[in-house]
Amino acid sequence: xxxxxxxxxFTLSQVTKSYGMGNTTVHALRGVDLTVDHGxxxxxxxxxxxxxxxxMNIIGALDVATSGTYELDGIDVGSLNDDALSLVxxxxxxxxxxxxxxxxxxxxxxxxxxxxxxxxxxxxxRRQRAEQALAAVGLDDRSSHEPxxxxxxxxxxxAVARALVTNPAILLADEPTGNLDTVATKDVLNLLDATHxxxxxxxxxxxxxxxxxxxxxxxxxRDGQIYSDERNR
Amino acid sequence: xxxxxxxxxxxSGVLANKLRSALTVLGILIGVAAVxxxxxxxxxxxxxxxxxxxxxxxxxxxxxxxSFRFGGFGGGNASSxxxxxxxxxxxxxxxxxxxxxxQAVAPVKQDQGVSCTWNGNSYSTNLTGTWPSYFxxxxxxxxxxxxFTNADVVSGxxxxxxxxxxxxxxxxxxxxxxxxxxxxxTPFQVVGVLGAxxxxxxxxxxxxxxxxxxxxxxxxxxxxxxxxxxxxxxxxDSATAAQNEIYTILDGRHATSAASRDYSVINQSSIxxxxxxxxxxxxxxxxxxxxxxxxxxxxxxxxxxxxSVTERTREIGIRKAIGANRRTILSQFLVEATLLxxxxxxxxxxxxxxxxxxxxxxVQPVILPVxxxxxxxVSVAIGLFFxxxxxxxxxxLRPIEALRHE
Numbered sequence: 097x098x099x100x101x102x103x104x105x106f107t108l109s110q111v112t113k114s115y116g117m118g119n120t121t122v123h124a125l126r127g128v129d130l131t132v133d134h135g136x137x138x139x140x141x142x143x144x145x146x147x148x149x150x151x152m153n154i155i156g157a158l159d160v161a162t163s164g165t166y167e168l169d170g171i172d173v174g175s176l177n178d179d180a181l182s183l184v185x186x187x188x189x190x191x192x193x194x195x196x197x198x199x200x201x202x203x204x205x206x207x208x209x210x211x212x213x214x215x216x217x218x219x220x221x222r223r224q225r226a227e228q229a230l231a232a233v234g235l236d237d238r239s240s241h242e243p244x245x246x247x248x249x250x251x252x253x254x255a256v257a258r259a260l261v262t263n264p265a266i267l268l269a270d271e272p273t274g275n276l277d278t279v280a281t282k283d284v285l286n287l288l289d290a291t292h293x294x295x296x297x298x299x300x301x302x303x304x305x306x307x308x309x310x311x312x313x314x315x316x317x318r319d320g321q322i323y324s325d326e327r328n329r
Numbered sequence: 330x331x332x333x334x335x336x337x338x339x340x341s342g343v344l345a346n347k348l349r350s351a352l353t354v355l356g357i358l359i360g361v362a363a364v365x366x367x368x369x370x371x372x373x374x375x376x377x378x379x380x381x382x383x384x385x386x387x388x389x390x391x392x393x394x395x396s397f398r399f400g401g402f403g404g405g406n407a408s409s410x411x412x413x414x415x416x417x418x419x420x421x422x423x424x425x426x427x428x429x430x431x432q433a434v435a436p437v438k439q440d441q442g443v444s445c446t447w448n449g450n451s452y453s454t455n456l457t458g459t460w461p462s463y464f465x466x467x468x469x470x471x472x473x474x475x476x477f478t479n480a481d482v483v484s485g486x487x488x489x490x491x492x493x494x495x496x497x498x499x500x501x502x503x504x505x506x507x508x509x510x511x512x513x514x515t516p517f518q519v520v521g522v523l524g525a526x527x528x529x530x531x532x533x534x535x536x537x538x539x540x541x542x543x544x545x546x547x548x549x550x551x552x553x554x555x556x557x558x559x560x561x562x563x564x565x566d567s568a569t570a571a572q573n574e575i576y577t578i579l580d581g582r583h584a585t586s587a588a589s590r591d592y593s594v595i596n597q598s599s600i601x602x603x604x605x606x607x608x609x610x611x612x613x614x615x616x617x618x619x620x621x622x623x624x625x626x627x628x629x630x631x632x633x634x635x636x637s638v639t640e641r642t643r644e645i646g647i648r649k650a651i652g653a654n655r656r657t658i659l660s661q662f663l664v665e666a667t668l669l670x671x672x673x674x675x676x677x678x679x680x681x682x683x684x685x686x687x688x689x690x691x692v693q694p695v696i697l698p699v700x701x702x703x704x705x706x707v708s709v710a711i712g713l714f715f716x717x718x719x720x721x722x723x724x725x726l727r728p729i730e731a732l733r734h735e
Contacts, residue, residue: 153729156650158650158728158729158732159727159729178654178655179654179655179656182649182652182653182654182655183652183654185649185650185651185652186651186652187652191650191651193732197643197646197647197650197732198647199644199647199648200644201341201345202341210648210651211651211652213334214648214651214652214653214654214657215652258651
């Protein structure tokens with residue numbers, strides 16, 4: 097890749113995160129430096145306790161770093177309050193969780209509409225965009241189904257649609273295939289591949305090598321630090 | 330986020346657990362209905378008492394022969410001489426200089442249990458001998474015929490005005506005007522019939538026959554002490570002043586003092602205000618009990634909303650992760666709590682209005698519109714107030730912790 101075309105989506109510099117105080121302090125991240133560019137497909141790997149989840153929380157603006165800076169699309173996230181963080185999540189990030197995390201008793205369409213509703217998009221436009229997003233993940237015929245009427249793979253595809261409907265700067269997927277069988281896993285990963293080909297930046301957190309192989313870049317965490325950063329060709 | 334959106338999210342939260350929501354609504358419903366019904370009962374009983382006292386004439390003051398204070402009715406002070414209550418006493422009360430608050434006076438001499446007969450039909454009633462002013466003082470309008478006049482009193486005319494009970498008992502459907510009614514052996518000409526008044530407490534106010542004082546004294550009771558003097562104050566407000574003037578005049582004439590009076594004065598308006606204040610206390614107490622049940626209903630809302638927030642911690646986490654801010658979550662749960670209380674409030678108003686149509690413990694409830702509006706508004710406020718703690722808790726949940734919640 098040519099240096100002049102590189103545009104960073106987010107940059108972590110010397111980010112640390114510790115929980116608790118005094119003797120019981122747990123250092124989840126011990127100085128992480130990472131720059132991710134537009135259009136990258138990044139996989140973060142590591143054993144449990146390596147700081148993966150903490151890193152995903154910080155990248156996803158769900159939590160703020162103890163020290164160091166996190167700059168997302170030109171915004172210094174570390175200095176924001178709770179409501180501003182909500183806004184950043186809504187504008188910049190699309191989440192995909194291991195356990196799907198759809199709102200129960202709410203139709204697939206309404207689930208996909210929700211981030212747009214929080215953004216204040218008008219009902220008509222919202223519905224249109226949500227329908228398009230559902231069609232993009234191949235679930236336009238399931239739009240009026242509630243989560244408990246959908247299979248795991250279908251639920252995760254709804255979650256992908258919900259993450260993509262806002263055109264986020266980063267698609268942040270936390271073990272997206274952890275609860276899925278092999279067929280559904282393939283479906284969802286193919287969907288992520290297609291999204292990546294469409295120009296989206298994807299950050300995928302996983303501990304499975306097969307999943308990580310699909311990414312263009314893999315970093316590995318151990319004890320709260322990056323010990324390997326490789327680009328797949 | 331738009332208001333409609335927040336509302337529909339709140340509504341779906343309420344509907345998610347129908348039984349639980351229904352029971353919570355029931356708590357508010359019972360509270361609101363209880364407030365409305367109990368206040369209506371208190372109000373109804375106070376109006377009933379006021380109405381029955383008003384039938385006796387609110388401005389009326391009764392001066393009775395004998396004292397209530399010692400030895401019960403008519404006992405009087407053992408050490409003093411019992412003076413008669415006389416027509417002169419009555420006339421003294423008419424003095425506009427000594428008794429400016431007295432409007433009218435009527436001496437009364439009653440003969441109880443006088444048998445009145447017409448055409449073979451006989452009925453035993455109380456025959457009252459008095460002046461024409463008595464009709465006005467005691468609030469007895471004539472519905473048919475006329476009153477007897479002051480001239481009748483002077484001449485001792487044998488005219489009589491009878492109440493509805495006497496009419497039905499003696500005449501049935503026959504028109505009594507102009508007939509001769511024989512009471513206690515004296516023939517009276519019926520000149521008027523009183524309008525129906527109903528009863529005051531246990532007394533049938535229509536079971537009366539009223540004739541000129543002189544006629545009754547001459548033919549039936551003799552010229553002893555008057556039974557009482559009916560006095561009318563210029564207005565209900567001046568009744569107490571009139572009462573004091575009566576004390577002054579009669580104490581002067583009878584040479585008595587507050588401790589040794591051989592007569593007693595009963596002020597209707599003071600009875601009315603006493604009974605009204607008693608009833609007010611009663612109503613407030615009833616309302617307070619009902620308000621407590623409304624409060625308990627409110628605590629039910631807090632309780633159920635706290636459960637709901639705990640149950641939906643994960644959902645709150647998801648919503649926050651995808652961009653809901655504090656205010657959005659807060660308003661969603663507040664709307665949910667307020668919906669519960671508003672539905673309960675509306676249903677409570679309906680039930681309260683329905684129940685108030687029936688007699689409760691012998692009292693016909695009279696709805697106080699203010700209590701309906703008040704109970705409803707309080708129920709809404711309760712939703713906001715008791716919902717705000719759980720809603721706040723939901724709004725301040727941290728997304729990562731909420732997402733981790735199972």
